[in-house]
Amino acid sequence: MHVSNFVTLISLPLVLASHLRVSIPSSQQLQHPNTLPASTHATLTTLSNTYSAPLRSDITFDFRNVTSGSYLLDVHCHTHAFAPLRVDVHEITPDGVGFDGQEVQVWGTFRGNEWSNKGEVVQAQNEDGIWSFDVRAQAGKDYFIERTGFSPLSLLKNPMILIAGVSMLIVFGMPYIMDNMDPDLKAEFEERQKVQPNPAANPLQNFDAAAWLAGSTSKESKRTDVPSNAERGITR
Amino acid sequence: MRLPINLLALTLSILPSTLAVFADEAYSIDYHNELLGLPQPHTTFFHRPQSEEKATLLYTLSDLGVLGAVHPGTGKVVWRQLLDGEGYLRAVEGEGTVVSGTGKSVQAWDAMNGREQWGNSFAGVVKDVEVMETVAAGEGAKDILALFEEEGKAVLRRLKGASGDVKWEYHDPTEDLPLQVSTNVKDVFVVSLHGARGGYNIKVSTLDPLTGKKVNEYTLTAKADVHAPEDVLLVGANSAAPIIAWADKTIKNLKVNLLGKSGSLQTLPLKESDGDIVKVTIHAPELVQSLPHFLVHTHSAVSNRADVYHIDLASGNINKEYELPKLAGKGAVSTSSQDANVYFTRTTQDEVLIVSSASHGILGRWPVKVDKQHGSFVHGVAEVVKKGADSYAVRSAILTSEEDWVMVRNGAEAWTRVEGLSGAVAAEWAEIPESExxxxxxxxxxxxxxxxxxxxxxxxxxxxxxxxxxxxxxxxFRILSSVLSSDVTSHKPGALVRDNFGFNKLVIVATQRGRVYGLDSGSQGAVVWTLKAFDIPAGKQWDVKGIWVDSSTGVATIRGADGEYVLVQTLTGKVNEKMEPGNWPQVQSAAVVDSPSGPWILPIGLNGNPGDIPSEWAPKDNLVVQGKDGEVKGLKFAVQGSLAVPITAWTFQPATGQKIVNVISRPAHDPVASIGRVLPDRTVMYKYLSPNLVLVTAVSDSAATATFYLLDSVSGAVLYSTTHEGVDTTQPITSAISENWFVYSLWSDILPTTSGLPASKGYQIVVSELYESDVPNDRGPLGANVNSSSLEPSDVANAEPALPHVISQTYLVPESISHMSVTQTGQGITVRQLLCTLTSSDSIIGIPRTILNPSRPVGRDPTPAEAEEGLFRYQPVIEFDPKMILTHKREVIGVKDVIATPALLESTSLVFAYGIDVFGTRVAPSAAFDILGKSFNKMSLVATVAALGVGVAVLGPMVRKKQINGRWQTA
Structure with a gap:
């Protein structure tokens, strides 16, 4: 832990100073805090006063001799992002009044908002003169973007390709199916082809626009549909 | 610039991807040297990070204050910590802990993963750190002794090995210079220098290790021989018999005292072999269980030899046991201990040999097969492993005279780390000279x-x-390789040639140790050449004021603060011309100026006085310099006969109480593609494009304010100024200026006086754009004039200068920015990126100008017309998206400066960062629009064409057959 401000350091024995311990609990975003890199460190910053503490073996940051003030706590880590905290260290008067006797108070804070806009209270406990509280990881850091390269699978998802594929299947597959068809079925099929004089030729040719607009279905199509269904039912 | 809205929406959706580092480009277009600095002889050792396992790591605390663990097999860094400066490092034997003492603090580190176990800091400065070998009852870890100098007095503290808390303190009442602390099994010794600089006696105080009370004290007379702390050669520590030794004035005899034995000052003669002895070093084991033997290594100018001495623990006598014969050249000796055995490894230019301290028999001998380019061996650490009854293996990490750290394994070179490249103080880009x-x-x-x-x-x-x-x-092969290889810019290794895209350039790097390197940016920053330009005395740094590369001749000029300069060929590293420091007047700064005889680098003397210059070399433009009291002066050169004399045109003094901390101007290469900015309503704001802009940063420590002045360098007129209150002046305040905009960043705090107002605590980045007029489609007071003068802005006498219209916006950023620079491209068409160095996260971020646009609509969503112009809603915070970080997963420590240069491609700018580490990459701020990058898959193109060809070949006959059949069947 190094302290950048020498003036406060020299005057340390005179000023009441707190010992803070910030720990990183295991969370959804960071299940194994043990995996954090050694370069992870935390800083406490206020006007002309900065403290920095490296990550310790027990996954805490240790700030010794923190003078009173309102600090911004940042955790700098290469693999995870952490939410900033507001840490207020008060000089406790002997009778302990004010600040509910709490020497150290911690809240969440929001960048870009006024400093008085405090977030959720983070509980700080005092154990043998060491004030400890938690700081939580927000999310893992993802430095790269994957280039969306060409993949045959994405091509297949394209509906145009699918339609083309199906029509290809029909064009090439149909004659083959016809050839391998049961002779009886084939004869029947050919007969039906004769009965229906090419219904798929162009349905728009004899499209009755007026009737369609009036909401009535074409009589002709009805008439052709019904017998064909009946026929099919009989044969099977 | 009217674009269909859907096209624009598409562009915006692409936008984030252009800012990011692609996964397939990372590690291939960027390069990074993870450096430590030069390992120091007393802070480098092999140590087992896990005491139950045999594997060791190599630890060092370098001259730059980087504590690092290196894998001895591969030479890769396992972990690093940047501490405050040089210091002391000890391993806790039998525990996975290393203890460092730097600056004011003592810290214990987990040797395996580099995390802190405990840290404690005190008022004084650490002078030495030592491990107590005896474990106190009931405590698991060995205690640490830390020697401090507090207000000129020695203070010794025993720190608990588990927590770092103080067990006892010993205050030396006298004002003696604390030198070192040593322990044997039963006593603690504090060695201090008594007297004044120029002649010291050595005082040894014996303390009781349990209480820290002084038991005994004696003084050794050494006034004639010891003039500085460096003259004391060794105070062995943690061995059964710690010694203190120094050589007499003429280096003929060695004086040795066993610590704790006040009467025994023994004189050992130093044998001369080849003329005078120039250097003496003593090597002794540092373990309590080791045999009390030591080796004296003497260097003459041309050869080196060594003597091995034994200490008789009972009588305290020191006897010479044997000697190692003279060998030509320089050599390194290192000690390694295994249980009680002590081995000395001697590495010379030709061979490595190991001897036991007990007898002179050579245990192992290997010829040295190390690249001669590394130079001679200076010092090293060795690890000797006894493999069988008679077979040994040795590996030694040796620092060479060319500042490479070489691992020699049984005589062969295992790996090399170019540690000399660390601690760079200046760098400049250079074109590869074309074969003409x-x-x-x-x-x-x-x-x-x-x-x-x-x-x-x-x-x-x-x-x-x-x-x-x-x-x-x-x-x-060329066709195949161009199809198969994904990297368009791959080029043959070794060949230093220009490429079609301008990615292959040289970087000239000058380090604080007086060394100059030439790096090839095209082949992952490989070292092309290196040379020692000047010998910088220990403890000093080469203060390089400027590097200028003359691309027409391919010569780089490097100017230092003491008037020294060196001219180096950029391609080969050959020195054309050199001037040693001290021969020419002191240099405050250096500037590249354009003169009638061509551009050159002009040294500016103290107090901002460049002195008289031959008139044909006089700068064409005005110069801006800083005077004696930090004031900013504008200089103009007036030709008087054959000389040009500098004349102060104007002087700028900031408000009282403020001191100027930084003066910057636009980069030398700063092309502007468009003279205006199109507004959403199709009107144009004309940019205030003056080549003579100077941004001055002035701070007031007492008032906690920072003021920024924008000056015109010709007239000295203040064009714009702004003051920020509640600024922490101890935090970095950085700025950058380019085109018609400037940015700066600072820490801003809430003020008690403005407590009613909403205020925020945090780092801010403030961006300001300059326009000719606040009215669109108006060119302001200058109007349509082709020429204008800063001195006489209008026909009216003594008129005020035309002030730019400034639009500013402030953004909060999550981290402190220690340095800013701007990307450069050939024509300036590509949107610029602001390159910011983030010290706290050891990275460099590229913030696009579109995010920093001060015209972003505040408090409302942008209108479609505004969105078309790339404006989006103002957010007070710029979160540093990890995807914007150019260094991505790499941890680049100690970055001092980032330099950018255009490639031949308009889209791309080359970036190089230096400091402790060296990092380089290519950035394309508007995406790589003029090159087929890795996203262009040549294989799939070839495969598609081939598939189409196959399809045509198959379907062609079928279609023909069908057509023929159709005709026949219908007929």
Whole structure:
């Protein structure tokens, strides 16, 4: 832990100073805090006063001799992002009044908002003169973007390709199916082809626009549909 | 610039991807040297990070204050910590802990993963750290002794090995210079220097290790020999018999005292072999269980030899046991202990040999097969492993005279770390000089008469035919490799040639140790050449004021603060000309100026006085310098006969109480593609484009304010100024200026006086754009004038200068920015990126200008017209998206400066960062629009064409058959 401000350091024995311990609990975003890199460190910053503490073996940051003030706590880590905290260290008067006797108070804070806009209270406990509280990881850091390269699978998802594929299947597959068809079925099929004089030729040719607009279905199509269904039912 | 809205929406959706580092480009277009600095002899050792396992790591605390663990097999860094400066490092034997003492603090580190176990800091400065070998009852870890100098007095503290809390303190009442702390099993010794600089006696105080009370004290007379702390050669520590030794004034005898034995000052003669002895070093084991033997290594100018001494623990006598014969050249000796055995490893230019301290028999001998480019061996650490009854293996990490850290394993070079590259203080880009033979012949042909030129050309072409078979032979490989390789810019290693895209450039790097490196940016920053330009005395740094590369001649000029300069060929590293420090006047700064005789680097003396210059070398433009009291002065050169004399045109003094901390101007290469900015309503704001802009940063520590002044360097007029209150002046305040905009960043805090107002605590980045007028489509007071003068802005006498219209916006950023620079491209068409160095997260971020636009609509969503112009809603915070971080997963520590240079491609800018580490990459702030990058899959293109070809070949006959059948069948 190094302290950048020498003036406060020299005057340390005179000023009441707190010992803070910030720990990183295991969370959804960071299940194994043990995996954090050694370069992870935390800083406490206020006007002309900065403290920095490296990550310790027990996954805490240790700030010794923190003078009173309102600090911004940042955790700098290469693999995870952490939410900033507001840490207020008060000089406790002997009778302990004010600040509910709490020497150290911690809240969440929001960048870009006024400093008085405090977030959720983070509980700080005092154990043998060491004030400890938690700081939580927000999310893992993802430095790269994957280039969306060409993949045959994405091509297949394209509906145009699918339609083309199906029509290809029909064009090439149909004659083959016809050839391998049961002779009886084939004869029947050919007969039906004769009965229906090419219904798929162009349905728009004899499209009755007026009737369609009036909401009535074409009589002709009805008439052709019904017998064909009946026929099919009989044969099977 | 009217774009269909859907196209724009598409562009915006692409936008984030252009800012990011692609996964497939990372580690291939960028390069990074993870450096430590030069390992120091007393802070480098092998140590087992896990005491139950045999594997060791190599630990060092370098001259730059980097504590690092290096894998001895691969030479890769396992972990690093940047501490405050040089210091002391000890391993806790039998525990996975290393203890460092730097600056004011003592810290214990987990040797395996580099996390802190405990840290404690005190008022004084650490002078030495030592491990107590005896474990106190009931405590698991060994205690640490830390020697401090507090207000000129020695303070020794025993710190608990588990928590770092103080067990006891010992205050030396006298004002003696604390030198070192030593322990044997039963006593603690504090060695201090008594007297004044120039002649010291050595005082040894014996303390009780349990209470810290002084038991005994004695003084050794050494006034004639010890003039400085460096003159004391060794105070052995943690051995059964710690010694203190120093050489007499003429280096003829060595004086040795066993610590704790006040009467025994023994004189050991130093044997001269080849003339005078120039250097003496003593090597002794540092373990309590080791045999009390030590080795004295003496260097003469041309050879080196060594003597081994034994200490008789009972009588305290020191006897010479044997000697190692003289060998030519320089050599390194290192000690390693295994249980009680002590081995000395001697590495010279020709061979490595190991001997036991007990007898002179050579246990192992290997010829040295190390690249001669590394130079001679200076010092090292060795690890000797006894493999069988008679077979040994040794590996030693040795620092060489060329500042490489070489691992020599049984005589062979295992790996090399270019540690000399660390601690860079200045760097500059250089073009690879083109081979000019073809250009010259073409020019010659152009100037001769047509017929002879034609004959010459035919001859040349016939001559070129000899290369044709080789070319044809190579052709298939070239085609194949260009299809298969994904990197468009891959080039042959070793060949230093320009490429079509301008990615291959040289970087000239000068380090604080007086060394100059030439790096090739095209081949992952490989070292092309290196040279020792100047010998910088220990404890000092080479203060480089400027590097200027003359691309026409391919020569780099490096100027230092003491008037020294060196001219280096950028391609080969050969020194053309050199001036040693001290011969020329002191230099405050250096500036590249344009003169009638061409550009050159002008040294500016103290107090901002460049002195008289021959008139043909006089700068054409005005100079801005800083005077004696930090004031900013504008200088103009007036020709008087054959000399040009600098005349102060104007002086700028900030408000009282403020001191100027930074003065910057626009980069030398700062092209502007568009003179205006199109507003959403299709009107244009004209940019205030003055080449003479100077941004001055002035701070007031007492008032906690930072003021920024924008000056015109010709007239000295203040064009714009702004003051920020509640600024922490101890935090970095950085700025950058380019085109018609400038940015700066600072820590801003809430003020008690403005408590009613909403205020925020945090780092801010403030961006300001300058326009000619606040009215669109108006060119302001300058109007349509082709020329304008800063001195007489209008026809009216003594008129005020035309002030720019400034639009500013503030953004909060999550981290402190220690340095800013701006990307550069050839034409300036590509949107600029602001390159910010983030010290706290050891990275460099590229913030696009579109995010920093001060015209972003505040408090409302942008109108469609505004969105078309790339404006989006103002957010007070710029979160540093990890995807914007150019260094991505790499941890680049100690970055001092980032330099950028244009590539030949408009889209791309080359970036190089230096400091402790070295990092380089290419950035394309508006995406790589003029090059087929890795996203362009040549294989799939070829495969698609082939598939289409196959399809045509298959379907063609079928279709033909069907058509023929159709005709026949219908007929």
């Amino acid at each position: 033979s073809l250009a010259k012949t073409l020019e010659a042909e152009a100037h001769s008469n047509p017929l002879s030129a034609y004959i010459h050309r035919c001859k040349r072409h016939i001559n070129d035919l000899q290369y044709l078979p080789g070319y044809i032979q190579e052709l298939p």
